[in-house]
Amino acid sequence: MHWADRTAQDLARRGDNHTIAAGITPSGEFHIGHIREILTGDMIVRACHDAGMDARLLFIIDSIDPLRKVYPFLHSDYEEYIGYPLYRIPPPDVEGRPDLEAEGNYASHFLNPFLDSLKELGVFPELSWNHEAYESGKFEDAARIFLNNRTEVADLLTEVSGRPIPEGWYPYTPIGHNGSMDGLTVTGWEDPYVLWVDAEGKEGRSHIGTAEGKLPWRLDWPAKWAIHGVTCEPFGKDHAASGGSYSTGRKLVQFLGTNPPHPVPYEWIQLKGQGAMSSSTNVFIGPSEALDLVPPEILRFLISLNKPKKHIEFDTGDLLFKLGEAYDSYVVGYIRNHLELKDGDSSRISNIKQDKNASIRFAQVEHGKMPDKINLRGSFRHLSMLAQIRSNDESVWESMRMYGMIDGEPSENLVLRLHRMRKWIASEHFPEGYRIAIQTSITDDAKQAILIRKDITMDTRIRDYYAALVETYETCKWEYQTLQDAICDYAREYGLDLSEAFKMLYLVHLGQDYGPKLATLLPEIPREHAISALRDAISILDEA
């Protein structure tokens, strides 16, 4: 059974109405690690719906969290905002300076593009700005309970996390006169006020039913569970470690009279060769960046295919390419009914079929809709090749029609796919192994291969074949049929096996012994390039 369906099944034992929460601090650029959090939640919600339960996805934006430090992408002017709640900080401009004129705030600045990507991915969560929850007094009861039981809370934190809590600690982080949470010392608790003194010795007080302060993270989290009635929450493995915030949270929430949510810990997404994704170290790929290269269902597929606790080594080259191919092959299996359950299937086989089915189901942008058709197998790779050798879209469709891959006009989806593919190919992200590199002079590898062939056969047929083609290339019509005829006719004339002839030509033009249909490729490149590469090959054979 698919992980999302299993989670839904687990949730069904608790009840039939669920709130699946995802919480993210908008302290910088969002990346596809954050996508995992939201998509994991989204898929669980969908699984609940499919199982006949009520469920909602709640996206809690930790907008009242303080700015921790001046991140590398920020100008040092942000120094003065350290400790400020993110929603009270101006957004950065293009140079990373605080932009006092701009609309919105630091938190919304980073959140908005992320929401656009979510829309494209078919995810529509309910939004809850955490600072608004504080402003409207939703945290008041929880804060009061924790403050009234501060010694028990401190003991529990020490016991579970192993970290000592200093004497005189209060479970509350007030905001000072200057607007920052840093440098304050809480001195007392007089319901509904937390009393404090700042670094300069000035006293003040914060009303816990307002946004004049917040609960520290380890208490803020369980309070959110109670306030929103959270029954399930995916969270990163950092919170899942023993002694981590989930293990303290699940105990602390009992003070508030509710149960902890069903945990769904997930592994982080690594950027291949560069470690964990993190916007603060600039090691990340943004969701919109990824969506520029591949369709949303492929990105969803990445998450649905991998169980939450599985590492994902992400990269924008090979991995995405393989993912695209895998997606297509799953869909082909689905459409051809290979994934239908049969009576004779062993439990192992039926499990695999179910999982594949579900991986496709959760990958769809539109919930409840399954793909109804797709081009023939290998279409992802195929498209990448067509996009490289056919510079205008219409000739791509023409080629696909000719081979029966589409009827009439391409679907909107396919058009989008092609355009993304073109962007990808034009970018540095496209995997080199799939790039068609047209040679104007012969490569060393090709040289070796050609000489070896000569040594084995001891004849000049290849040389003569090349020479005949050069002659033709110089004057012939530079188009498909002429070239195709020339290549094949001369091959026959010089007694060459057709596949051998093609191999020898691929070596010359591409530096490898395979490739796309040559007569289609050649008209896309300047005639002189083809000729110079062939001349190169001839002179090598003459010298040998």
Added chain:
RNA sequence: GGGCCUGUAGCUUAGCCAGGUAGAGCGACGGACUUUUAAUCCGUUGGCCGGGGGUUCAAAUCCCCUCAGGCCCGCCA
């Protein structure tokens, strides 16, 4: 110190949670096809499922131990 993940064919891996003859892709090899879209089709090859012990009629799967690699426990998902 604690927690989590990974270890299955030359390579990438599915299967493990609900135990029932080890599955796929790529590669390699052989064959068919030939004006070849990184082809296609058919076939072959290849695994003491990291190691050891236990539970069971039956273990890749459950339990214990062990080895190797990766990650997390300072509010970075």
